[in-house]
Amino acid sequence: MNAFSSLIASGGGLGLLLLMVALPALLGLACLALSRRSYGGQALLFFLGATVNLILALFILFGEEQTVLLPWAGFEINLALRIYGFSRLMLILSAVLFFLSALYSVAFMRRENRSGQVFFYCLLALAFTNGVFLANNFVTLLFFWEGILAVCFAAQLYNDRPKVRTAVKTLVLGAAGDIMFIVGVAVTAVQSGTLMMDVVSGLAAEGPGALGFIGLALGALARACAVPFQSWLPDAAAEAPLPFVVTLPVCLERVAGAYLLLRVTGGFYALAPGSALSIALMIVGVLTFLAGGMMALIQRNLKRVLAFVAIGQAGLLLLGAGSAVPAGSDGALLSLFAQVPALMCMFFAAGQVEQSTGSADLRRLGGLGHLMPFTGVAFVLGAACAAGLPPFGSFFADQLIFSAVNDADILLYIGSLLGLFFTAAALMRVGATCFFGPVRLPEGMEREQVKEAPGAMALPTVLLAVAGLGMGVLIGPFSSAVRNVTGSTVEGWSFSLVLCLIYVIALLLAVLNHITGHRATGEALRAADHIHYLPGLYRVYDAAERHYLDPYNILMGVVRVYSWLCRMIDRCLSWIYENLLERLVDRGSGALHDLNTGVVNQYLLWTLGGLAFLVLLFLVLV
Amino acid sequence: MGSQWLILACIFVPLLGSFLLPVLGRINTNARNLASLLFVLVSLVCAVLALHPAMTGQPLRVWLELPQGLSLGFLGDGMAILAAMAFSLTAAVIIFYSFGYIERFENLNEYYFMVTLFMGAVMGAVFSTNLILTYAFWEITSICCWRLLGFDRSEKSIRLAGKALLVNVCGSLLMLAGFISVYMNMGTFNLLDMQGRGVDNWLMALMLCGILAKAAVLPLHSWLPASSDAPAPVSALIGGAVMVNLGVYIYARLFLAGFQLEPVWTVVTPAIAAVSALISAGAAMRETDIRRIMAYSAVCQTSFILMGVSCGTMIGAAGGLISILMNALACGGLFLCAGTVERSTGVRDINELGGLAKNMPLTALSFGLCALSVMGLPPFGGFFAKYMLIAGAVQSGHIWLALLFAAAALMTVIYLLRVFTRVFFGPLINHEATERSWEMVVSMLILGGLTLLTGLFINVPSDIAVYVAESLGRW
Structure with a gap:
């Protein structure tokens, strides 16, 4: 242990840099190098990477602040890394979630092909994400930031079932955000006179600074899968290997996006509450929340539902961070801690369902709670947390966010409530369809064939399901601990009881909507048909389903x-x-040819004309 | 003489050695091929050896006084060495690629002669500090380009070669007029004597015409897409790796290390480059001929570099110089990969290609590496170049330039992804396609690998570029 500690501390943190960034990448390469036959070796390396990463994150959490500065490409483009409060928090969050994801993935990938590739992509993404949290130079941040995008693209293109269109969509949408991010970094560097992130603080988001702010914010939105960068996620969720989907877009990318968003709105730039940029960010947040919830309500594929819910949840983060008030930012951060485990839990449950029944089509699934009780309970707990039900942690986080939104603009508040309603309704619909009611299985499949997930898959799913509940029960100490690490100035829970009541009413309306719709149609899956086919709204849904509204x-x-x-x-x-x-050349030469008549007088005239021109030229020049 | 011979060897070994090649070709074709490669490698080695003096503030210099106050000179400063290394390295790989590619053609003595002569002239233009000498080498490259483009003697290629020559020579003549006018104003052709001295706008416009023609920047670009019918190594050498980049290099040599420009040119030239990048990227997104797409890509990327070196900021200039290296490697590699695909399938339309990664995995890998570098994704060298160019545009105070650059960069991602995924992924259409000769595969892999290595060890090229940019001392 002493040797380990000394390695970490060596070179003023250089050892830590090597381990946090290089170790996952190297272990990923080793996974890739091993053949499928040695699955045990691949799984061991993958799990080892996740475990060592978790241990290192714990060291960092309780260790001292450290910085590393290595020259890189000139012009203050240094490989600068820094460990401080906020980065510690993000590192430990992503490390814990990655560890649980690794536990699940090792069991999941046993039955899948190309496990080495999936493990490689996940570990490489972890290395880049660690780099994002540690970066203390904007170009270093950019390097790791775009690295995540490159991994995301490659993972979809080079796997067992390559989905070219989705991979292209991912890279194009991601690149659009990242290119604006580069512009934002360049403008921010000019505004602040430095590329060192710890020096940049409280820049005015006005004039050219507004472009810097917008650029950085767009980069964050792209990684967090917010509107208008979101449309690749549902396709990827339905097509790509589940460990990839959970590890990258649902976990690491989301945490990275939230991290950057919170640093941009509350650190690099002094975003004024109620300013045009703040309202614009919140509008995007509401649109994301609404779009995610509304689209989740009509999906027929379990993983696509969850992908749209994940998109909607990104809107919540945006609402909190965009409000530019400490309570909103605090709510966004706490919401991240509640929603990512909940989303992962639901995706894990969906993966178990798909692996067990061979389908994620909700039309062919039903009553699985009888056959897979642990999975069913975990999914319900995850869904309850994602929907923001009390006493889950997300409920408390949402109160901070909704309160901040209400203070900013009443219309945005109403939009947020609608988003909440749609999300809760969508989660009830999918949960009720999949796990309650009579058992329904894909054609040719018997009840006996459907088995509960093995322990290694069930354990992380249950742990994640309980996490949201635990956070809610212990919200006081938990929020204090988080605020201590981040240095937040918010104290207590100063949200209005009326707003809290309205929030609960919105959730109750979602329940009522589901019960009514279920009774009217006789099917949980069609419980939202009355919303889907509502005059006016139907056209919007129709356009969305035909991908006309896809950015x-x-x-x-x-x-x-x-x-x-x-x-x-x-x-x-x-x-x-x-x-x-x-x-023109032909015409010119033709004309000259025509002039060449052989008549001496004409030649003399030309000569005299030329002489006159030369004399004139001489006179002018002299 | 000291180490000055390095500079002379860099230029004259390929320049004079090229004349031996037709003779060698009559004796032994392999000896001719290897000699051609060797002559270019000598340039590369000499350039590398000349790097140390350049980086320690004692650049190698060759100077010859002539009557009438005229003089001839070559200077091996950091800027020249960086360009010489980039051009000779890429050219050496392309010549090696030719060993496997060009054998089915006739007139190979002429091919190797012209390629080597071309590289000698490029080295001459890179190191020359005399405007007339620069012009002379510049024109030799145009003539070599003409012969190489019309190399297969078909009616179409001769016509297109004529078009390229017409555009290049017209541009060069305008540039020559500018040079002569500069001499009449300043009384010297020596670029070193002109450092920091102002030049009239109309003279600048004349010289810029020559540069735009050579760099294939809009509106003088159309010869480059048209030249995509030439053999792949020729396209790579002229369109991707060397000649167009030479145009931008000369801009940097004349207007960063030479004349002092009116501030208006830090807006006009980048604006021309931005329009060129946007339109060529747009055309690349529509085109279906893989070779033409690469040609439009070359126009777009060269325009990016021109935008960087002309926006009047130190980081932009350094980014432009790094981009010359990255562009030579990555665009050169893309041209070679496109040529391999064409050779292997006999098809150039990307709609008739598909799934080639199964049969040609190494070509797909090389193409992917080069494409990712051109897109500017980390850890490739293109990433750093892209950041520096955008930062240069922002620092110049013209944020609209940075936004135009960003739009063109996004289009670059779109058109390269379109080619990459259509040609190498999806259902396999061209079942008979296989990897071609090992020389071709190794060449593509070298360029693809170098795009990655230059990114991982970005400090090597960036140290040179930063040193050069700082030593210009005009920021």
Whole structure:
């Protein structure tokens, strides 16, 4: 242990840098190098990576503040790392969640192909995410930030069932956000005169600074899967290997996105509450929350429902961080601690359902709670936490956020309540369909074939399910501990009882909506049909289902028109070189040819004219 | 003489050695091929050896006084060494690729002669500090380009080669007019004597025409996409790796290390470059011919570099210089991969290609590495270059430039992903396709690997670029 400690402390934190960033990456490479036959070796390395990462994060949590500065690419672009309060918190959160994910993935991937690749991508993503939390230089941050995107793209392209379109969508949408992030970093560096993140604080989000703020915020939104960067997630959730989906977009990317968002709104820039940028961020938050909840309500694939819920939850983070008040930011951070475990828990349960029944199609599933009781209970607990039910931790976090939103703008508050309603209704619909009522299984599958998840998969699922409840029960000490580490100025729970009541009423309305819809249609899956086919709303849903509202498709539509225009311009320029100039030369030489008549008088006239021109030229020049 | 011979060897070994190649070719074709590679490698080695003096503030210099106050000179400063290393390294790999690619063609003596002569002329233009000498080497590259593009003697290629020559020579003549006017104003062709001295806007415009033509920047770019019918190594050498980058290098040599420009040119030139990048990226998104897409990509990337070196900031200039290296490696690699795909399948339309990663995994890997570098993703070298170029645009105070750059960078991601995924992923269409000769595969892998290595060890090129940018002393 002493040797371990000395390695960590060596070189003023250099050892820590090596371990936190390089170790997961190296172990990932080792997983990739091992063949599928040695699954035990791959799993061992993967689990070892997760465990060592957790131990290191614990060391950091209780260790001292450290910094590392290595020269890199000049112009103050240094490999600068720093361990301090907020980064400690994010590191321990991601390490714990990754550890649980690793435990689940090792058991899950036993029956899947390309396990080495999945483990490699997960560990590489962990290395980059650790880098994000440790980065103390904007370009270092960018490096790790875009690294996560590259891993996300590669993981979807190079796996057992490559989904090219989804991979392209992921990279294009992610790159759009990241390129704006680079612009934001460059503007921020000019505004502050430095690239060192610990020096930059409280910049004015006005004038050019507004562009810096917007750029950084867009980068964070892209990683957190908020509108308009979200549309790849449902496709990826349905198609990609589950450990990848849980580890990257649901866990690591979300935590990284929230981390950056909170640093941008509450650290680098002094975002004024009620300012145009604050309201704009909150509008995006409400749109994300609403879009996620509404779309989750009509999905027929279990994992797509969860993906849309995850998108909606990103909206909540945005609402809290965008409010630019300490209580809102505090709520966003606590919400992150509650919602990510809940989402992971539900995805794990969905993975167990899919692996056990061979399907994630809600039309072919039902009553699985009888056959998979642990999974069913865990899913229900996770859903309750994600929906923000009391006494789960998310309930308390949501009160802070909703209170801040209400203070900012009443319309945004109403929009948030609608988002809450849709999310809760969607989760009730999916939970009731999948785990309650009569047993329904895919064709050809018998009840005896459906088995409860093995212990290694059930344990992390149950732990995550209990985490939200535990956080709610111990919200006082938990929030104090978090606030101590981050240095938050918020104290106690100063939200209004009326707002709390309205929040609960919105949840009760979601329950009522489900019961009514279920009774009317006789099916839990169609419990939201009355909303789906509501006049006016139906057209919106129809457009969304046809992907007309998909930001990626809209972007590609613009690209098609723009590229057609560019091609026309290019063709015109080519025509000038290849045709027009040639014709002009032909005409010119033809005219000269015509002038060459062989008549001496004409030649004399030309000669005299030329002489006169030269004389004139000489006179002008002299 | 000291170490000055390094600079002379860098230029004259390939330049004069090229004349031996047709003779060697008549004796032994392998000896000719290897000699061509060797001559270019000599340039690379000499450039590397000349790096140390350049970085210690004692750049190698060759100087020859002539009558009438004229002089000839070569200077091996950091800027020249960085460019020489980038060009000769990429060219050496491309020549090695040719060993496996070009054998089915006729007139190979002429091919190797022209390629080596071209590289000698490029080295001459890189190191020259005399405007007339620069022009002379510049024109030799144009003539070599003309012969190489029309190398297979088909009617179409001869026509397109003529187009390239017309555009390049017209541009060069305008540049020559500018050089002569500069001489009439300043009484010297020596660039070192012109450092920090102002130049009239109309002279700048004349010289810029030549540079835009050579760098294939809009509106003088159309010769480059049209030249995509040439053999892949020729396209790589001219369009991807060397000639277009030479155009931007000369801009940096003349206007960063030479004349003092009016501030208006720190807006006009980047604006031209931005429009060029946007339109070429747009055209690349529409095009379906893989070789033409790479050509448009080359126009787009060169425009990025021009934007960086012309925006008037130190980080932009350093980013531009690093980009010359990254662009030479990555764009050169993309051209070679596209050529391999065409050779292997006989198809150039990306709609008729698919799933090649199964049959050609190494080509797919190389293409992927080069494409990711051009997109600017970490840990590739292109990532750092992209940041520095955008930061340069922002620092210049023209944030709109940075936003235009960002838009073009996003389009780069889109068109490269489109090619990459359509050609190498999805259902396998071209069942008969296989990896080609080992020389071709190794060459592509070298360039792909170098894009990654230059990113992992970015401090090596960035140290040189930062030193050069700082030593310009005009920020």
